Amino acid sequence: MSHVLVATTGNPILEDGLLANGHTVTLLVPADAVPRFQRRHPKLSVFGIHDWDDLDEVDSLDQVLPAVDAAATNDEQTIVAAARLRELRGLPGLSVADARAFTDKHEMLGRLQAAGIPVAPHRVVHHETQIADAAEAVGWPVVVKPRAGMATVHTHLVHNHRHLDELRYAGAFEATVEDTAGRFGASHLLGGLNQSPGGFLVQSYIDVAEELFTDLYLLEGEQLLAAPGRYNQPVLQQLGEHRHWTVLIPDLPETVAVVDLVHRAVTALGGYTGVHHVEVLRDRTGRLWLGEAAARTGGGIYQAYGLQYSFDVARILAQLAVGERPDIGRLTPTYPALTTIALDPVPGVVRHIASPDELLAIPGVVDVDLTLTVGQPVPAGFGSMAGGGRLVFAPRATDADTIQADVHALLAALALDVAPALETA
Structure with a gap:
């Protein structure tokens, strides 16, 4: 059995799999989340980090982390830090350069283009005042997004100059994001685009x-x-x-x-x-x-x-x-196909929803994982990560029209009723 250092912000799938397979696990997590991970895994060693992107901090942690046989992650925010620890210890896996190619969209697009793989043209900018010139260079409309991001956070489809002015007036490029998932305390994902280290991307929209x-x-x-x-x-x-x-x-x-x-x-x-x-x-x-x-x-x-x-x-x-x-x-x-419905209701209090047992009794439904409870507020999502849970079912056919019809039927059976937030204020 191996001793594996797992860098993680909250999805436990990797450490759970390692522990179930009999391996020893040490966790590296956001510093503000150490108590939460210690409560969940009281028998594991848990270390904290303040900034996943600060390789000097990673180098310092290397001096106190235990000897391990592998360093692994299944988490977007931690890929570069895990790669740095592997390089310091001579362990197999992605190098820092390759880890950056998977996490820094500017590096990623450059490598792909050099390999002859079709990608949309882009420019790196450092402030919202530079977006228009970059958009003129690559062609409107454009997608504005972080160099290192996930879940579409801080991502905007900008149609033209007027739309850009509207977004700027609304403060879209200064806006911060609440960490509703409780996973991003050691990343730069929450801050506004104008404050992004290394700038952000303006990419032609396909x-x-x-x-x-x-x-x-x-x-x-x-x-x-x-x-x-x-x-x-x-x-x-x-x-x-x-x-x-x-x-x-x-x-x-x-x-x-x-x-x-x-x-x-x-x-x-x-x-x-x-x-x-x-x-x-x-x-x-x-x-x-x-x-x-x-x-x-x-x-x-x-x-x-x-x-x-x-x-x-x-x-x-x-x-x-x-x-x-x-x-x-x-x-x-x-199954030749399985469809997942990610539930993302309007904010408010749940008034009614079908039970998991009722849903699982519907032909084709194979999994139900709901976070919605009658009488309780709808859990907040994070970017494209919906907060209401999911339904997984086998559609009658693989074409998009049949799947869409099946989705409508299942949502009707879900019978979800939410009192909108304004009605509950």
């Missing part, structure tokens, strides 16, 4: 007909599993409402080219062993563009393909973290 994704599992460069799928609509267009996505099998006509592009992109970014979540855009001419890539599982997506293939994702992540070969290459999917 006229998207379809946004797709793939979670790609590699072991020493070998593809073990590809879990492709599609969002019901581009992520930037679906905030503030219930949304859904569907995981598909990798050998459908619509997914073969996507998986191939994803594998090429992950290789160009330095991916070798582990899970990589990649988003792909199909424009209205049918051309595929690489959107973004990450060296982690897709948030909210891995639960569905874990059910689709009937495997324990936590156990597989633990095996990859210690360099073991997981036996997932010959798995047969139980």
